[in-house]
Amino acid sequence: MIEADLLRRFLFESAPLRGHWVRLSRAWIEAREHQHLPAPALALLGESLAAVALFSASLKFKGTLTLQLEGSSGPVSMLVAQATDERTLRGVAHVAEGATGGEAFAELVVGGRLVVSVEQGGGVTAWQGIVPLDGQSLAQCLERYFAVSEQLPTMIVLAANAEGAAGLLLQKLPTPESQGEGAAAAVQDVWEEATALLGTLGGDELLATEPAELLRRLFGSHDLRLFDGEPVRFACRCSRERVASMLRGLGAAEVDSIIAEQGAVTVTCEFCQRPYRFDGVDAQRLFAQGCRPARAVRL
Numbered sequence: 001m002i003e004a005d006l007l008r009r010f011l012f013e014s015a016p017l018r019g020h021w022v023r024l025s026r027a028w029i030e031a032r033e034h035q036h037l038p039a040p041a042l043a044l045l046g047e048s049l050a051a052v053a054l055f056s057a058s059l060k061f062k063g064t065l066t067l068q069l070e071g072s073s074g075p076v077s078m079l080v081a082q083a084t085d086e087r088t089l090r091g092v093a094h095v096a097e098g099a100t101g102g103e104a105f106a107e108l109v110v111g112g113r114l115v116v117s118v119e120q121g122g123g124v125t126a127w128q129g130i131v132p133l134d135g136q137s138l139a140q141c142l143e144r145y146f147a148v149s150e151q152l153p154t155m156i157v158l159a160a161n162a163e164g165a166a167g168l169l170l171q172k173l174p175t176p177e178s179q180g181e182g183a184a185a186a187v188q189d190v191w192e193e194a195t196a197l198l199g200t201l202g203g204d205e206l207l208a209t210e211p212a213e214l215l216r217r218l219f220g221s222h223d224l225r226l227f228d229g230e231p232v233r234f235a236c237r238c239s240r241e242r243v244a245s246m247l248r249g250l251g252a253a254e255v256d257s258i259i260a261e262q263g264a265v266t267v268t269c270e271f272c273q274r275p276y277r278f279d280g281v282d283a284q285r286l287f288a289q290g291c292r293p294a295r296a297v298r299l
């Protein structure tokens, strides 16, 4: 059994290069169980969850990191993957009805944009970065995001199938100016060598290899430090309270009309398929508590 549902950090001892490795097994199976998607779209969701797990390693405060593909006119019309500072993951994707297409990223996602955002407690967006979805892979779009939004040279390899999802991220941190130009050039050499090696890593090898062995194979000529793993798991953060807040946003008239027609309002969470039912009495209570201003709420 390969180490799974773990996020592990590593760094080069002799150069300012750092990385993260993640392998999802149960977390991925639990997340995808609630999504009914054709295999190519499912693999893209798996890659997206591996990616947000990798990025969550850099979350320095309590918050949620969201990766969103939007505005695509390809078969995958929308995709959201989220990770929290507590290393919980969840994701959802929509495939356009009757859509047919190839398996390649550029055939699944046509046009649109990639939005990476971090939300602190209370729904406050701490930062947001947007890049066009015009790469040949999700990893390539994300590399561009890091180059544009964070000005950090970054290389990412992602892979997913029905049983697992995995990711490896390598980043070059700035070389302190005090170390001089010679040091920066030496670091650049190490970076170029490391990224060339990482370019040889295929998805199957990434999915099937223990992290220590994988890093030895790729960067064996360098001293590396691999840190202990942090557990990653699937968990949804939907709640009756969040649904109530969304219904308040809809307004009493809209909610009352649905109840008049159907007897109750049932909202099903897209991420975990849990249903939340509000009948007439619940609705009265909802709006008696004072109507808060409408605002978009993701359950």
Ligand SMILES: [Zn+2]
Pocket (backbone or CB within 6 Å): 236, 237, 238, 269, 270, 271, 272, 273, 274
């Ligand atoms: Zn949920």
